[in-house]
Amino acid sequence: MNIPKNKIKRILTHFLLLFLLYILQTSVFTHIRLFGVFPLILPLAVVGIGLFEDGLNGGIWGIVAGLLCDISLADSGVLFTVSLAAIGFFTGFLSEFILARGFPTYSLLSLLVLAVLSFLQMFQYLIFDNVSFKILSRVALNQILYSALFIIPVYYPVKRVARKNRG
Amino acid sequence: MLMKDFFKTKGVKVAIILAAVLIIILLSSLAFGNGTNVFSNTLRIISSPFEQGLTYIASYLEDIYSYMYDFDRLKAENEELKTQIAEIEEIVRQSKVSNAENQRLRELLKLHNSRPDMVFEDAAIVSWNSSNWSSTFIINKGSNTGIELYDCVITETGYLVGQVIEVGSTTSVVRTIIDAETSIGAIVDRTGISGVAEGDFFLMHEGCLKLSYLPAGADLINGDTVLTSGKGEVFPQGLVIGKITSAHKEETGLNWYGIIEPSAELSSLTQVFVVTDFKFPEEQA
Numbered sequence: 390m391n392i393p394k395n396k397i398k399r400i401l402t403h404f405l406l407l408f409l410l411y412i413l414q415t416s417v418f419t420h421i422r423l424f425g426v427f428p429l430i431l432p433l434a435v436v437g438i439g440l441f442e443d444g445l446n447g448g449i450w451g452i453v454a455g456l457l458c459d460i461s462l463a464d465s466g467v468l469f470t471v472s473l474a475a476i477g478f479f480t481g482f483l484s485e486f487i488l489a490r491g492f493p494t495y496s497l498l499s500l501l502v503l504a505v506l507s508f509l510q511m512f513q514y515l516i517f518d519n520v521s522f523k524i525l526s527r528v529a530l531n532q533i534l535y536s537a538l539f540i541i542p543v544y545y546p547v548k549r550v551a552r553k554n555r556g
Numbered sequence: 557m558l559m560k561d562f563f564k565t566k567g568v569k570v571a572i573i574l575a576a577v578l579i580i581i582l583l584s585s586l587a588f589g590n591g592t593n594v595f596s597n598t599l600r601i602i603s604s605p606f607e608q609g610l611t612y613i614a615s616y617l618e619d620i621y622s623y624m625y626d627f628d629r630l631k632a633e634n635e636e637l638k639t640q641i642a643e644i645e646e647i648v649r650q651s652k653v654s655n656a657e658n659q660r661l662r663e664l665l666k667l668h669n670s671r672p673d674m675v676f677e678d679a680a681i682v683s684w685n686s687s688n689w690s691s692t693f694i695i696n697k698g699s700n701t702g703i704e705l706y707d708c709v710i711t712e713t714g715y716l717v718g719q720v721i722e723v724g725s726t727t728s729v730v731r732t733i734i735d736a737e738t739s740i741g742a743i744v745d746r747t748g749i750s751g752v753a754e755g756d757f758f759l760m761h762e763g764c765l766k767l768s769y770l771p772a773g774a775d776l777i778n779g780d781t782v783l784t785s786g787k788g789e790v791f792p793q794g795l796v797i798g799k800i801t802s803a804h805k806e807e808t809g810l811n812w813y814g815i816i817e818p819s820a821e822l823s824s825l826t827q828v829f830v831v832t833d834f835k836f837p838e839e840q841a
Contacts, residue, residue, distance in 0.1 A: 419686040425761045426688040461683075463722075463729055464690035510689050518736060520757040528761065532688050 403438075406550050407453060410434050410543070415461040423538075424531035430539050431458055432506055435473050436499050437547030439480030441490055446551075451477025468509055476502055492544060499540050503533045660827060663712040671714065673835035674792055677701055679709075680827050682727060691735040691760055695828060698724045708791045708831045715820035716740075716784060716795045717828050728830075732822055733797060734760045741787035742767055742797055744780050753782060753797050753816060763822065767800065767814040776803040776814050792834040 414430040421427075431454040439447025455473035459465050480488070480498060488494050507529035514520040664676065679695035697703050709717040709730050718738070722729035731737060738755035744767070751770045759765055767782055780800040786793025798818040805812055 415683070415686050419684055427686045461685060462687040463685040463692050463694070464687045510687075514689065514736065514757060518757070520736065524758045528688055528757075 402550050403450070406434065406546060407431075407450070407457075411454075411457050411461075415457075423535045426528060426531045426535055428536040428539055429458075429503065429506065429532065430536065430543060432469075432473060432476070432502050433499050433536070433539055433543040434547050435477045436480055436502050437495060437543060438551055439477045440484045440488060440495055440498065441548055441551030442481060443485060444478045444481030447477030447479075447481030448474055449477070451475065465510065469506070472506060472509060476505075495544055495548075496540050500533070500537060503536050504529075507532050657827075660712040664829060667710075667712065667714045671792070671794075671834075674831050675833040676710075676829040677703060677832050678827060678829050679703075679728075681825055690737070691732040691755075691822075692718075692721070692729050693732070693825075695728050695730055695830070696726070697830065698726045698728050700725050702832050703728050703830050704832070706790055708795070709828050710795060710831060711820045711825070712827070712829060713819075714795055715818070716791070716797050717820045717822065717825065719790070720830065730828070733818055733820075734763060734765050734822065736760055738765060740791055740797065741785040742782050743785045744776065744800070745783050746777075746780050747775050749774050749776070750785055750787075751813075753784075759815065763818070764801070765798070765816050765818070767816050768806075768811070770812045770814065772810060772812065774803075774812050776800055776812065778802065780814070781819075782814075782816050792831060 410430050418428050435451045435454050438450040451473035455470035458469035511525040511529050679697040682694045682696050684693045705723050707720045718730045718732040720728045721731045736755040736757040740753045742753035743750045751767045753767050755765050782797045784791040784795040796819045798816040800814040801817045803814045
């Protein structure tokens with residue numbers, strides 16, 4: 390089998406970025422709590438890859454990043470695998486037709502995705518464990534705010550990797 | 557006048573003068589008797605600064621030579637010393653780790669002596685999860701070493717840490733006692749009042765849990781020690797959960813609850829012990 394060099398390079402670049410962000414999320418920022426919470430970084434990259442590449446790559450990124458999130462978070466079942474795969478795919482799909490590929494779209498989409506994920510995470514506690522909405526929403530809001538700090542730092546490397554690959 | 561002509565015409569005179577000077581020098585040398593004469597003394601005074609300068613230059617050159625010659629040797633020696641320092645530092649570090657482990661094992665031995673009914677399996681914490689919605693960590697032991705679902709996890713001093721909620725072959729997930737899902741039968745050591753130590757989503761972020769379902773007017777004071785009651789047969793009896801830091805009325809106004817600060821320092825845990833087997837109070841009796 391003859392795999393083109395640039396394809397191998399592309400896969401390696403993506404893998405490296407994914408690995409770096411995973412390490413940051415699970416090993417570095419687990420020691421740095423802000424507002425009493427940890428940030429979510431990988432979903433921001435899924436949005437970026439979907440937006441600057443296409444639905445297929447967004448979906449693949451979503452599945453892999455989601456799996457990593459579910460493994461590291463331990464309490465989410467397959468929530469991230471499913472939701473990030475869908476987010477990556479639809480972001481990529483919409484970016485080919487409707488969405489403008491730029492920072493404003495990326496940042497608004499990222500905030501939306503963070504809000505959706507936080508809501509999904511708090512859902513089980515709200516319904517099954519009868520925890521008050523006020524307490525849950527405070528944790529969710531803190532998680533969104535802390536994670537939002539990474540919108541800009543994640544934007545540039547993701548855009549660079551995606552554009553490089555698009556040629 | 558050329559030098560040749562000079563010697564031809566004045567050679568005899570010059571020779572006589574030179575011979576005279578030599579004779580004077582010899583005579584003066586013999587006269588002083590200490591080997592020093594006016595001429596040699598004068599010559600030495602004049603030449604002394606030059607000699608000192610030359611000596612200094614020679615010494616300087618010698619230093620450079622020695623430096624160049626010794627540089628490689630000193631460099632090698634320096635490298636060797638650095639390696640030795642690194643080795644010593646490693647030994648010190650290892651010794652600190654060993655001391656800490658030794659201390660933990662001593663405590664465990666005490667616990668083992670005081671609780672012969674329990675069988676332990678030591679485990680190291682591999683990683684804490686990064687979720688904001690639960691409090692769990694992963695240990696490096698699984699079903700291969702006899703760990704089973706719902707085994708309880710303690711520190712070397714017997715403080716309750718949590719419970720195994722997932723078992724893999726080589727790793728397991730432990731839910732800590734502050735997790736919102738936790739529910740343990742508990743008693744207050746001082747009074748014997750029983751209740752349920754349960755996780756609370758809000759308190760989890762404060763690193764605490766609550767002692768619920770206490771009877772109205774329950775005698776509860778700050779610093780009361782809360783132990784596992786052993787009811788439910790999931791946790792061994794008498795493990796220390798933590799200490800009461802405050803008491804409050806439930807929203808219904810009927811019951812009281814206390815806030816428990818865990819005795820185990822969850823944030824600094826690196827090693828834990830899984831209780832793989834224990835005897836129930838009836839069996840012990």
